[in-house]
Each structure stands twice: as C-alpha cells, then as structure tokens.
Amino acid sequence: MDRHVKLSRITRAGSAVAIGALALTLAACGSDDNSNGAAENTSSAAAGGGDLSGELNGAGSSAQGSAMDAWRSGFQSANNGVTVNYDPIGSGDGVKNFISGAVQYAGSDAYLSDDDIASAKTTCQGGDVVELPVYISPIAIVFNLKGIDSLNLDAATVAGIFNGKITKWNDPAIAKLNDGVSLPSTAITPVHRSDDSGTTQNFTEWIKANAADAWPYDPSKTFPVKGGQSAEKTSGIIQTVTAGQGTISYADASQVGTLGSAKIKVGDSFVAHSPEGAAAAVSKSKMVEGRAASDIAIDIDRTLTDASTYPLVLVSYDIACTTYTDANTAKLVKGLFSYIISSEGQQAAASAAGSAPISQDLFTKAEAAVNAIKTS
C-alpha cells in the first residue's frame, strides 16, 4: 500500500515536471523570437554617424577573414544602421555564391577566371566586375636555430630543404649563401601546413617560379611533398617551429615573433620580408590584360629582380559588381569597398591581421574602380 502511494506521487511529480518542461520549451521558443526581433530593431534604430543602412552579405576566402572582421566592424561603427556579414567558406565557394547571386560581394585568394567573369557579368546585369587586391600579406620563411636570427636563402635551396634533398643546416648549398655564419650540423626539420591553405599555394608558386628544376610539383593549396612534420594553421606552424631545434617553415610574416626569418634572393640581393616590400611587389607586378578598368587582377611576378620588392606574398581580392539593380545595395557595396581601400581601413587590417597596406599607386586605381559602382 505504502509503495503504491509513493509510486503515484512520483509519477504525478514526473508528469508535472514534463509539463513544466514543455511549457519552458514553448516559452523559450517565444522568447527566442523576441530577442531576435529586439536585436534587429536596436541595430537599425540606433543613431548612426553615416547615412547608410541595410544589410550586406559576403562570403569567400578565409585568409582575409580576420582583416574582413576588422573592416566589417570599422564600417559598421561608422554607419550604425548597416549590418555587414562575411562567411569565410573558402575562395571557390565564395565566388560560386557571388555568381549565383546568393551574396553581394566575395573574397577570393585568386582573381576570377575568364569563365567566371563571363558568368558574373550575367549576375551583374551586364555590368563589369570589380576586383580589388585589398589584402596583401608577406609570407616569411621562419626557422629555429640556436644563435642564428637571419639567413640568406634562394628558392632552389628552399626547394631542396622542403624536398628532403638538403638535410643538414651546414649543407654546402646553405653555407655558400651565408658567408661568415657558423652553421651547425643540426638536422633540418621542414614543417608544412597540414590543412589546405592559400599560404601553401603562394609559397609553392614562388618556389616553382624561381626554381622549377629543384621543385617537380605544381603549386597547390595542399602541400605536395609527402610525410614530414606539419601543423594546423599559422599558430600551429609557429608553435611547432618553436618547439623543435633545426626546424624551418613558412608563415604569415606578422606571426614570426621571436623566430629567425630568412632573407630571400630577389635579383642579386637578399631581401628581408616587410610590408613595404610586399606592397611594392604587388604594385610592380603586371595587371592581367584584357580586363575591364574596374577589374584590378594582378599576376604576381614571383621573379621580380628589384631589391625593394618581396615577391613571396599572398594577395586576396574582394569582388563585387559595378552595377546593382538595388540602389541601396550599390551604395552599401561602394561604401564598404571605399572604407576597405582607404588608409584607415588598410591600417585596421594591418593591426588586426598584420597585412601590408596597399601602395598609393594601387589605391588610385582601386578608387577609380570603386567609383564605378552604380545603380543600373
């Protein structure tokens, strides 16, 4: 008897709990909607400095992700009514979404192919494509070798090291380039990116262009040599290089920290990485021919001989249309891109992501391209 009473009490309590839970879920759904609505209201109703308002969606390269974050927040705080979204889903998918019209602008580590431009023109209502090389980031060759901060390396030697052909730091090929440096006999441990990355793509492009004989692989986002040490993302690379002795790798120059970094051979001299050198390499490279005036596609010349340039550099583009049917979208894209290329925007990216601000020459071209954005 006693048991029965207890049991029913428990079940009653149980059902009360269940009903309570149900009610809670329902309430949660309701309050969720409310909070969303409230958030939207506050963002559009808040007093803003600029006269722009509305929402803008972009997608693409993850390399410029942190720079884009800085640009978005900078642009949004200047125009309180604006919401800018950017989904770093990778360059290829970003361009695909841009062409299909799912997003209004895209970020890409490579300029558009001719096929893509043909498709994009349909999306752009017959207008042209705006392509701006807004994110320029020098890639440093970093190493960890006791007592040595700087080394001279040429592309053929770098190829040999990452290819497993050069295995000791006192190899004659390295010694020949570094007179007066006492190199240890430590084994070289090359470290590469284990995730697919635009940094690997640009690094292998540079090697291939300067030392095709020593590097049988095609440039690719996936590091082509099998085996060996590797790590995820730039932070993993830096940590792995720091943890080992005699390690060498390639990484965003902004993340070098206390590690040694190599001067690469440009023409007849050896050049250390610098934002200025990277920007100069981009502005001294040739533009792709046969493109519209608003399409600043640049073939990075990896074999520049000018000692003021550092051609081991990653460039990421922001892509949009010159014509939009919606007047407000055109205004928003124009405003965002003007901010990105402005010295304020470029400085924001430099401090957030360690990129190199674009040169004055490039800014002039980019400004003309941005001014071409209009309503159809």
Next chain:
Amino acid sequence: MTITTEPQRATQPAKPPATRRRRSGVADRGANRLFRYLTTGSGVLILIALAAVAGFLLWQAWPAFTTGSDELATKVSFLQGEGSLLAYLGPLVFGTVLAAVLALAIATPLAIGIALFTSHYAPRRLAQVLGYVVDLLAAIPSVVYGLWGALVLAPLVQPIWGWVSDVLGWIPLFAGPAADPARVLLTVAVILAVMILPIITAVTREVFLQTPKLHEEAALALGATRWEMIRTAVLPFGRSGIVSAAMLGLGRALGETMAVVMILSPGLTYSFALLLAGKQQTIAANIALKYPEANELGMSTLMATGLALFVITMVVNMLSRWIVARRKDFSGAN
C-alpha cells in the same frame, strides 16, 4: 549518446522486467501513460537521430562515390597524387584504428589497476577521492588536452622517444630517429589513453564492486591471499565488464578529433613507425583539417571518410555488445 548509456545497461543489474511491465499494464492511464509515451518517444528519437546521421553522411558522400576517380583526383586538391577514393581512405582507416588500439593498450591495464585499487585496496575515504579525480579527467575538454599535449607533453616525451628509438630502434614500431618536436602517433596515443581512462576506470570499478561478497569471502576462507582472491573471484566475474568498458573507450578514441589535430603531424601511409613524423592520420582529424578549404566534391570525399568512421564505430560497439551478451552467465546480471 548511445555510448554513454551503455555502461549502465551492461553492468548494473537490471531488475526483472516482467513484474514492472505487469504493474504498468494494470494502471496504464493518466500520468502513467504519459510517462510511457515520453520514454517511448525518447527511445524512438535516438533511433531517428542515428538514422538521420547515417542518411546525411550517405547523401553528402554520394557524389564522391559516383564520380570517376580521375575526375575526383583533378577536382579535389588533397586527392592529387593519392589516386582513387579507396586509396585515400585506406591509410586513414589504418591510422585511426592504430591510434585507438594503441591508446587502448596503454589505458586498459592502467584503468584496471586504478579500479582494483579503489574497489579492493584503498581505504574508503581515499577511494572516494580517487574516484572523483578520475571522473574529473573526463570533464576536461579535448581542446585543452590537445593544447597540453602539444605544448607540454610533446617536448617532455621527446627525449624519452629519442632514447626508445636508440635502444629499441630495431623493432619496426620504434624505428628512429625520433622526430623533434615529438608530433608523432605515440604521443597522440598517450593523450588518447589519458582521455579514455576515466570511462574505462569508472565502468570496471562498478563491475569489480559488484563481485558477490560470498565469492570473495569464500576465496579468502580457503586461504587465498588478496591477490589470489582478486585473480580467482573478482577478475573472472568482471571480465565481460572489462571488455565492454574497453570497447567504450575504443569508441571514444576512434572519434577523438581536436587532440589529434593539435598534436599529430599527419601523413597518409600504412606505417607502423610510431616515432616518425608524417606517417599516419586519423579520419576525424583529417576531416577537421581539410573541410574549411574543401570544395563541394572535396566535402563529399570527406563525408565518405566520415561514413567509414561511422561504420567502424558501429562495428566496434556491436562487437562489444556481442561479447558481453555471449558471456551473460558471468556478467553482473545474476
């Protein structure tokens, strides 16, 4: 989720279900019925979730199966130089299983030792504290394990691995020279072992505690030492529990991602060399590394590897169920 519910089922003595059902049959109305619906609903929901995951994997992976291997190799950047999908999948499956089995080989004896200590040797206070501490290990997120492994453990074990490869280098497992930094499979196995230790320990401890007191006392009365008592009464009784605990641990080790991503220098080979960098890779870690930059077909390829992991984990779990069921006579249920 299914994994975590298993130990209780496997080890806790279930009350005879017949009587319970009869009672609910007599008074199946009102709150009783509601509760029955709720429990049935929960049971069905887990099946639906499982089917949805399997269906999602298959649906997403389908393009990779139907596309020719030549086309696949040209469109997916990480397939270049690997050949077909199967040639890519093979080393991944190998690496996944190798890492998990190694972790199990390290963790199981240790877990049994801890469980025996807490159940039969330690004073009750100490046993309780130790139990809490081991359970606490399970609450540490795997990212933290990964960070700790990469920043602390790898530099710490590097000289040890170097010594092992010098002394035991003639065994293919320990072929040298040991990589510096020690981003190798053996380091990963050690971390994975620490991660699966709590679940194996908790389950085996519960099983050992359920050894019938009469058996233990009988063994002692016959003049057995404590070790002999454990060997003749506790261990045979707990054998199926140990197996199922180990399989649960294996399940977790198979799917572990972040720690592997952060510690291992991956490579795609069928290599048993545990101290060399860039030799093995696990499926879960590979998906985490490759998906941010993967295109559509690349995503399908990764999903196909995910499907393989799903199948492996399912087989492991079914195997453990089968082993436990086969030895029902000895399990804690009677």
